[in-house]
Amino acid sequence: MSVNMSLPLQLVVAFLTCFVIVSHSSSLNKVLFDGDYEFIDLTYPFDAETIYWPNTRSFEFTKKDEGYYEDGSWYAANEFAAGEHGGTHIDAPYHFDAQGKQVGDIPLEKLIVPYDSSMLIQIGTQKSFFIELTSYYVCKAGLYNLENVKLDSDVPEYGCTAFVMPMKIRKGTGAPVRLAAVCPKRKLPDRF
Ligand SMILES: [Zn+2]
Incomplete structure (x- = not known):
């Protein structure tokens, strides 16, 4: 359904929309980027070493194009294929x-x-029945589960926000995830 609006009204609506977005994003930006927060990557890279569940296609990375054209411009593009359940990934509730x-x-x-x-x-490099059992109950409870999280960073216990960004596979039972924690920087007090 389309709504007919006069041009001035459209401009007002567009202006108000921009104003709301800008005012909100600027305050969020201030929180995130004023130097008081750190960004911690909890994701393993996807490559030939990435672990996958049995009977699942491992990460296949194929170089397709890479090089300079005669005019000096550069172009590179690759292809990849993989199962849903490998590396740092999400189990959607539908998985179980x-x-x-x-x-x-x-x-x-x-x-x-x-x-x-x-x-x-x-799960590190171990494929554990316990983890799969845990995932089963998590999914049955309508929650999602994260597997093979890269936990070698020291993440503060409190005050962090997790950004769980799976590849948006519409019908996916799981998907690769870029997982990050945004945490307040820990500072030593100026004086004791
Ligand atoms: Zn999985």
């Missing part, structure tokens, strides 16, 4: 629950959340 949400159904407000170390499950 036929009525559960698929990756593409998980709303953003459920993916940018207070960081809680208990939600981050590390």
